[in-house]
Amino acid sequence: MTTIITLKDIADLIPAGSRLICGGFQANRAPVGLVQALLDGPPGQFALTALPNPVPTDMLLRGDRLSLLDTSFNGLELSDGFHSSAGFRHAIECTNIGWKESDVYEIIQGMRAAAMGLPFIPAPEIAGSQYTESQYHRIHRVVDPFHGGESVFAVPPLNPDVALLHVQKADRNGNLWIEDPLYDEIILQASRLTIVSCEELVDSIDRPTISGLFVDHVLAIKNGAAPTGCRGYYGPDEKRLQEILGGTR
Amino acid sequence: MSKNYSTAQLMTCVIARDLSDSDRVAFGLHAGIGLGAALLAQKLHAPHLQIRHGLHESLKPALSPSAWTAEKRTESRVSYFESHDEMLLWGNPTGSQTFSSVFFISGLQIDRYGATNLVGIRNQASKPHIWLVRGPGSIGTPSAAWFCAKYYLFSFCHDLRTFVPKVDVVSVPGTDRLRALGYPKKFPRLCITPLGVFGWDNAEGTMKIISLHPGVTIDEVQERTGFELVRPDRVRTTEIPSSAEQKALKEIDPKGEIFKLDSTMLRD
Structure with missing residues (x-):
């Protein structure tokens, strides 16, 4: 059953060492308020699996709260061009942070496998890419039992401990209304604990985008995605995003 | 004579x-040139060309409504935003549906x-694992190059730092690895670069000049390429935008937003 919480509860719900995943994509609906609440809590480091979502990644890196980053892409396209993430670059270039890297669809498929309870799942073909080798290695070839011994790539399940998501509306049962669905459903289904913030907490959502069955905790955080945008409420604050990322173009 | 095109x-x-x-064109981040090309093709000779996975929600180009797909003609912004995992639902070329047949990749x-x-x-100059420049990561380009029937490479820089004999890390494999894997x-x-148009359809499987832009x-x-380019017997000059193309470009992007996004590194 979904419970309604406050910002003060966030840090207690997420023990150090947890593997996190954040909703949002590029300059849209990053769960900035939730991540800030985590940063405001007691010290401790986490692992982060990151889809192309540079703002929460950079926040956690700059706060020195990541021991492991599992990523596919870090950088932001704004109206004046592409901005790399200075926090990400510094972490990889100058520190000993643990990191793994893959094609983004390996991560998506890994979460799909986790959501479905599968021991592994075929993944998109990436033959020839260096992501199949050495330190990048997550993907394996397995024999296709149905098509004459051909092999396909496969990935293991990827079970984040905690999913952090920001949406437009939620109701008291955890049902969510999302105007611009991204991969929200997959990250909620794959994760062991799900925390969702919303611009508006309403009494009831009749036709939810995502059922409250997948939501453990919900809370209202107005402007909870700022300075990224939240479609239907506010757009991204590009100036502030550039300051946060502080990267070069 | 001054140019009337960028x-x-x-x-x-x-x-x-x-x-x-018949193309279904997908484009990702920082590939507005792909969007522009798809819109231009739609307008001039490929009315049934489809455009997928816009991802322009995070950008603010105000494209002309008439330029967009039929479904979005009333939109004042390009806001065709698709779930990031949508590509996988029908990305595999052997699937019943085809997400896209065309993609754009840079590096x-x-x-x-x-x-x-x-x-x-x-x-x-240091140990191999030390980065001089850590890039953003390959996102979905390794798999997109396999999903799609054809993919275009583009770069707004044509210099020795970009065009190297061998990349330091392989995101999308080249003909050397592909041939070794049995995909000749x-x-x-x-x-496509600011200097010309290049291809790989040759016996050597190395980058060949197809045409050079006017004045190049x-x-x-x-001099600006870090390896020997394969040269055709006769080097063509890239055809400049025709009057029809220039008119169409103004219609699809009246404020020059698409091209401004990608071309900040160009000096025209």
Whole structure:
């Protein structure tokens, strides 16, 4: 059953060492308020699996709260061009942070496998890419039992401990209304604990985008995605995003 | 004689001319040139061309409504935003549906074999694992190059740092690795840069000049490329945007937003 919480509860719900995943994509609906609440809590480091979502990644890196980053892409396209993430670059270039890297669809498929309870799942073909080798290695070839011994790539399940998501509306049962669905459903289904913030907490959502069955905790955080945008409420604050990322173009 | 077109517009026209009516064009981040080319092709010769996975929600170009797909003609912004995992639902070429047949890929480095690198440039003076420049990561380009029937490489920089003999890290494999894997016919469709148009459809499987843009010489392009380019017997000059193309470009992007996004590194 979904419970309604406050910002003060966030840090207690997420023990150090947890593997996190954040909703949002590029300059849209990053769960900035939730991540800030985590940063405001007691010290401790986490692992982060990151889809192309540079703002929460950079926040956690700059706060020195990541021991492991599992990523596919870090950088932001704004109206004046592409901005790399200075926090990400510094972490990889100058520190000993643990990191793994893959094609983004390996991560998506890994979460799909986790959501479905599968021991592994075929993944998109990436033959020839260096992501199949050495330190990048997550993907394996397995024999296709149905098509004459051909092999396909496969990935293991990827079970984040905690999913952090920001949406437009939620109701008291955890049902969510999302105007611009991204991969929200997959990250909620794959994760062991799900925390969702919303611009508006309403009494009831009749036709939810995502059922409250997948939501453990919900809370209202107005402007909870700022300075990224939240479609239907506010757009991204590009100036502030550039300051946060502080990267070069 | 001064040009009445920009280099970015010329590059866009090159791609647009190569697109066909049955294409389903997807484009990702920082690939507005792909959007421009798809819109241009739709307007001029490929009315049934489909455009997928806009991802322009995070950007603010105000494209002309008439330029967009039929479903979105009333939108004042390009806001066709698709779930990031949508590509997988029907991305596999052997699936019943086809997400896209065309994609656009770039890199910090592109090598003679058409491999790309979005991971990073190593500090060659130090240990191999030290990065001189850590790149953003390959996102979905390794798999997109396999999903799609054809993919174009593009770069707004044509210099020795970008066009290298061999990339430091392989995001998308080039003909050397692809041939070793048993795919001799798989390679980028074209590579478009501010200097010219290049391809890999040759016996060597290395980057070959297809055409050079007006005013660009073979010596210039070779000086700015870190490996020997394959040269045709006769080097063509890239056709400049026609009056029809220029008119269409103004219609699809009246404020010059698409080309401004990608072409900040160009000096016209």
